[in-house]
Amino acid sequence: MTREVLRAISQQDLAERLTKTTGSERRRALQDLMSKLKMDQHESTKLGLRDLQEINPESLKDWTPQALGDLPWHFLRKVKALNGMARNANFWQGATGDQASSEENGGQGDSGNILHHSNSDTRVSLHPLDILCAVLLCSDSFLQQEILSRMSMCQFALPLLLPALDTPKCTLMLWAMRDIVRKWRPHSLAESRGFREESLVLKAMPTISFVQLGSCSFSKSKLLHMVLSPSQQHHDFFIHRDMESGNIPREMADGLVEISWYFPGEKDSSDLFPEPVTVTNLRGDIESHWLQFSFLTQVSSALFIVTESISERQYALLSSLQGSATKYYFILNYESGKRSETQEFLNKLAPMLKLNKFNVLEKSNSTNETECIENLQRMIRSIMNSAKNPVAPYRLTDRTFKKELGCDFILVIDTEGLKAPELALLEDNYEHDNELATLVIGLTDVPREKPAMPLPP
Numbered sequence: 001m002t003r004e005v006l007r008a009i010s011q012q013d014l015a016e017r018l019t020k021t022t023g024s025e026r027r028r029a030l031q032d033l034m035s036k037l038k039m040d041q042h043e044s045t046k047l048g049l050r051d052l053q054e055i056n057p058e059s060l061k062d063w064t065p066q067a068l069g070d071l072p073w074h075f076l077r078k079v080k081a082l083n084g085m086a087r088n089a090n091f092w093q094g095a096t097g098d099q100a101s102s103e104e105n106g107g108q109g110d111s112g113n114i115l116h117h118s119n120s121d122t123r124v125s126l127h128p129l130d131i132l133c134a135v136l137l138c139s140d141s142f143l144q145q146e147i148l149s150r151m152s153m154c155q156f157a158l159p160l161l162l163p164a165l166d167t168p169k170c171t172l173m174l175w176a177m178r179d180i181v182r183k184w185r186p187h188s189l190a191e192s193r194g195f196r197e198e199s200l201v202l203k204a205m206p207t208i209s210f211v212q213l214g215s216c217s218f219s220k221s222k223l224l225h226m227v228l229s230p231s232q233q234h235h236d237f238f239i240h241r242d243m244e245s246g247n248i249p250r251e252m253a254d255g256l257v258e259i260s261w262y263f264p265g266e267k268d269s270s271d272l273f274p275e276p277v278t279v280t281n282l283r284g285d286i287e288s289h290w291l292q293f294s295f296l297t298q299v300s301s302a303l304f305i306v307t308e309s310i311s312e313r314q315y316a317l318l319s320s321l322q323g324s325a326t327k328y329y330f331i332l333n334y335e336s337g338k339r340s341e342t343q344e345f346l347n348k349l350a351p352m353l354k355l356n357k358f359n360v361l362e363k364s365n366s367t368n369e370t371e372c373i374e375n376l377q378r379m380i381r382s383i384m385n386s387a388k389n390p391v392a393p394y395r396l397t398d399r400t401f402k403k404e405l406g407c408d409f410i411l412v413i414d415t416e417g418l419k420a421p422e423l424a425l426l427e428d429n430y431e432h433d434n435e436l437a438t439l440v441i442g443l444t445d446v447p448r449e450k451p452a453m454p455l456p457p
Helices: 003-022 024-036 049-053 068-080 095-104 128-137 141-153 220-228 290-299 312-319 339-353 369-386 398-405
Strands: 090-093 122-125 158-162 181-184 196-199 207-213 257-262 277-285 302-307 327-332 360-362 409-414 438-443
Touching: 024 128, 049 141, 068 128, 068 141, 128 141, 128 158, 141 158, 207 220, 207 290, 220 257, 220 277, 220 369, 257 290, 277 290, 312 339, 327 339, 327 369, 360 369
Parallel strands: 207 277, 207 302, 302 327, 327 360
Antiparallel strands: 090 122, 158 257, 181 196, 257 277, 409 438
16 A cells, blocks of 8 residues: 555545544534533623622632532632642532541441442542633633733643634634743853843744654653653643543543743753743644644644554654654654554654654653653753754744735734723823723735825825
């Protein structure tokens, strides 16, 4: 079977997958999720900053969720308070009565059976990323900006590309990140004790992306937070399966692209990387989310593909990347009985994707985890040193700008921070109107016709 035939089969299979995930089944799944979270009404009437800032008896109480409909508000209130537990998204049903019964029996449960577990005592939850996607979908642009700003302060990974939920295309969340600023001291300014401060959207830095091909027995997201965390100081940037509710199957968040950053600190010895670096993480299998994967291949300095095996169909799909300027790396955790087949296809891909032994990191159950993390960090440092022309986030759409918008230039008139006329009339008023719109005008080269009548001087 020729490569062209295999590629055609793969593309047809991919089209069927995409049609399935973006068609009526996906819309039905979205409606089911919104119904569970009691967010149906906010799909059309968006939540705003006033809804989050409203003060009432409920907002003054430190309450725990009692139903699935409480989870979006639980997240909003916790992230507004910069609570690191904001992404915890579960609660117990029937726990109170069972706990009282257990205490009456001296903690022995019914009939002294310490293994007794009542069927009414159940943990109810949704995946935190499903809740995040639902909240962002039901929020206006200013509330989205506030949510992402607060998430950044909590050092949570941010949503960069929302999957196609209620729209035929994915949503790029750059506007909501525009106020996020970071301050850091690069190694080049260590002696002068200087520092830099810049908007995350405007700062150009190498982008390292991580994606998954097929199923994987270990957590890619957990691997990422270990790579970005100094030794003994692990922080959960990305939700992973070992976190609370992280093992719940995702209903709508597959296809989400998250973004996080690493910035060097005060001491050279403790810094993992000498300069800032961007890390993105695609949720779900690239075969089902080829559009997001294609986006990452265009904007990434390097792209790591995590997989346990490579089949003939997947080989045909990966071979379509031939000629891409992006550097590709593989993290392999071989599936039982698939090692020789995977290595065979990997050897075939080597000349197409310009792979060598330094582009492949093998991981197994017997691999020392610390050694594996250090090798991956070393690979990222090497990529950063050789990265040419890193792209700032605000320019991520440059390559598809003309095709999508039909414009050659863009003019942005941002009125945020100006005083609205109704506020200007008030004495001793120093407030600014943050609800004035941002005007975006696309400019293109168009034939200019000579006016029929001379213009007045």
